[in-house]
Each structure stands twice: as structure tokens, then as C-alpha cells.
Amino acid sequence: MDLRGIDEAITNFFVVCHGTSTTHVGSLSQNLRAEVKEEQGSIPMGNSGHDTGQWIVLDYFDIVVHIFLEETRSLYLLEELWSDATRIPIDKDFSVTAIENNYE
Numbered sequence: 001m002d003l004r005g006i007d008e009a010i011t012n013f014f015v016v017c018h019g020t021s022t023t024h025v026g027s028l029s030q031n032l033r034a035e036v037k038e039e040q041g042s043i044p045m046g047n048s049g050h051d052t053g054q055w056i057v058l059d060y061f062d063i064v065v066h067i068f069l070e071e072t073r074s075l076y077l078l079e080e081l082w083s084d085a086t087r088i089p090i091d092k093d094f095s096v097t098a099i100e101n102n103y104e
Contacts, residue, residue: 005084010064012062012063013064017067025053026056032065
């Protein structure tokens with residue numbers, strides 16, 4: 001989600017996704033952290049939610065990643081809360097570089 005046009009936004013982009021179990025959510029988080037560190041040399045400035053695996057947040061300053069358990073995502077409806085944000089479709093070839101190149 002592109003939040004740059006929203007004055008109240010705390011970041012430029014949200015990535016919102018979900019897993020089907022707490023193990024899956026934790027695995028998505030671990031893999032994302034490893035790939036971003038390898039590809040971009042970045043580690044999150046903040047992260048939370050690993051203890052329960054219901055909703056993990058990885059804060060990369062300009063990009064905040066929300067990894068939900070599927071049921072938790074349905075409960076909080078983050079996309080509706082930020083409905084004035086521009087949605088960016090993500091496919092299997094998604095990368096941070098793709099955001100930087102296409103949405104500057």
C-alpha cells in the first residue's frame with residue numbers, strides 16, 4: 001500500500017500479507033528478514049509480534065511489513081483502515097527494488 005499521499009501516515013509503504021498458521025507467519029517473517037538483509041543490507045529498526053505469531057510487524061522505516069495470521073488479518077482489516085492508500089499489486093517477483101523503481 002502506497003501511503004505517501006496520506007498526511008497522517010507514519011511510513012511510505014505498508015506491505016500486508018498473511019500466513020495460515022503461527023508457524024507459517026513466523027517463517028514468513030524470518031525469510032523476509034533474511035532476504036532483505038541479504039539483498040538490501042537492512043535489518044528492521046523495530047519488530048514485534050514474534051511471541052504470539054498472530055501479527056508480526058517489521059519496521060524498515062520507509063516500509064512497514066505486517067504479517068498476519070489469516071484470522072487476525074480479517075479481524076483488524078488494516079487495508080480498510082488505510083483505504084485511501086493506493087494499493088500496489090504484488091506478485092511472486094515482488095522485491096523492495098521493484099517498489100523503489102516503479103513508485104518513486
